[in-house]
Amino acid sequence: MGVSVNAQEVEDSEYVKNVKSLCRTVTIRQSRFYERPDMLYWLFPNYYREKRAVKQIHNFTYSVINSRIQTLQNSTNDQNDSEGKAVPFLDMLLKSTVDGRPLTKEEVREEVDTFMFEGHDTTGSAISFALYLLASDQDVQDHALEEQKTIFCEDIHRPSTYNDLQQMKYLERVIKETLRLYPSVPFYGRKTDQPVIYKGNVIPEDIDIAVNAYEMHRDPEYFPNPDKFDPTRFEAMDGTKPYCFIPFSAGPRNCIGQKYAMLEMKSALSKILRAFRLLPTVPEHQIKLTSESVLKSYTGIYIRVLKRTF
Template sequence: MLLLYVIVVLVTLFLGIKRYKYLKQFQNINGPPALPIIGNYLFMMRNLKNIDIFNEFPAKYGKTVKMFTGLRLSLLTTDVKFLEIVMNSSNLINKSDDYIMMFNRWLGDGLLISSGDKWRSRRKILTPAFHYKILEDFIEVFESRGKFLVDNLLKASSEDCVNVHTIVSLYTLDVICDTAMGTAVNVQCNPNNKYMKAIKTMQDIAIVRFLNPFYRNKWIYKFTNLYKTEMKALEIITSFSLGIIEKRRKFLESHHSDDENKYDEFGKRRKMTFMDILLKSTINGKLLTNEEIREEVDTFLFEGHDTTSAAISFTCYNLSKNPEVQKLAYEEICHVLPTDRAVTITDLQNLKYLEMVIKESLRLYPSVVFHGRVVGKEFLYNGTKLPKDLMININQYTLHRDPVEFPDPEKFDPLRFTAEKQSKRHPLAYIPFSAGHRNCIGQKFAMLELKSAIAKVLKHFELLPVPGYKPVLISKVTLTSENGICVKLKPRSA
């Protein structure tokens, strides 16, 4: 008993000294009071309230705040001057350990969580996947999948409150599977698809692990039922992806002519998919393995599915609350988009006002609320030494509501994004697709998909607000709403 008492005292003393060292080192940076051992962990666990809590931090503690996750110190910032370093320094390109803990088994060393030379080489070979000519081919996918989206919305339009996020998420998964892998999953016609369910399971488990300190420990986690559930979902996802990759690799190997490669086994001209580029790419003279390709395809699917569905859904919500904005967007769509031919990439690019609407919606409801970076090498900032392995988190939700950069920040005003007004703002005051070295490689793809989907919705429906409804924001892997993202759909007359 005495020995146990001594051990407890020594451990407590050690932890206290460690905490004191950090507090002294970062005495120039304020932050909320931290509890012994767990620090500010309770803030993180309250994910139904932590957006509001963190949104109040700049007024209480300043634009850069120190917080403790257990004993580990991290900084939470909305300071654009600090962001200049965080986003642009080659010393800060590694993602935080949280990404690795949540997604490593699923996404492996894919672009989201890889670092160093591996990240650089993968980024280099993936960049051509978003070339203009390839994006041009994807418009047909957006449009064809958009027809199913309209059909599903029409079926739900008799309801007084439609959770558009549920319907839109099926559309974005269809699109991403078709463009990334060249494979039709057709979840819009079959929402109970086991692949769709497995992806949702993996996303749900990721946030549970992030919020629960016991599940964060990899040794404890492996003995839980949640781990078993993850392994089953992971098997469904990986076997599906690897099966498609192997089939496509064999097809490419058996067709050596570039002309032949332009056509599939049914004689239809093939579009170049994300996976095709990976299958033909080499690093140091070696082709990527099926597993390496799977990591990148699944990363693209993960990053381009939920984020895009949230952006489309919140834009619909904002349009329902702002009828004058919706009217202008609808008039532009009717004027710009053709009725006598297929929509082209140029048509979508010419939807200038709709683009401003989308940007303003992403300002108020960024798909990813927090971005995390890890210091790779100690450096000095404003007289404070930032040690190696320090986590730096960007609070994007609050950054986008800075009243200096965005006067009357809660007002929905697309005209904030005229060229003139954008030129007067700090370039890092608005970063819905992150920025710097690790900005979103697929942001042009995302904007085209958003325009295509929202234009389809507005052409067929007037979006009306649901009386008494307000989204209850919750920070999961992406920003979403606990009570859905809801509107009333009024079909337009033909």
């Protein structure tokens, strides 16, 4: 967004706390039939928790937007300064028009909210589960490390380049297999905008549909021995069944940031793999899954790390 929020230095971020609170509240509401109707929801404490979290999240997002607007206004050589440099996504939003008019601040805020939320929690979940699975399977970890050695050669600790990330084919399979077993967003909601024929039955228009990606990814018809962590299974996937693996959803409403997310996850996992050997705890930690919009372990994710020496 072109604005520094010092995320790595703030251990107890109010924004992060409010995002987690909102995700938890929404998930609880979905599971309680008596809280679902809007006419009843205001009677329950979760309504006020949700309103408070949403207000504080929006305030934070507006502060980011206002900070960037102020920076742009104070820049007297904006055009010259930006030549040859990547343009922050927020700048593009602020300069965009729809039917000849600029986006309102609320419309910009909606887009920024989406990217700021989806850009950190989902990838954080996937990276955490990937580290846990790599620690649990030393053969897979060794194979991934060998690929890193081949790419980086003698300069094993240099920063990754875009070309390096494109060469990490096995690490990409590791990430895909992680997302198969532990999809960051395990459930999707869709609404039909026209009647749909499905297995001889008609689903009417305006019907809410829940898509259970977690269960779909463990269907033995498409993934033999589905509970086994096996990145090599993605060597044989030829794309003829694109809807059996949907960690980023699919179709016209799929995740707009999936290519960026894959690069982000490769970059982080590559850096960690080259710096540390990942090992399970003793006794091995058992994760217990919960979905708070994003899939997590409510018992945490614990592994051991040993610094590598080459």
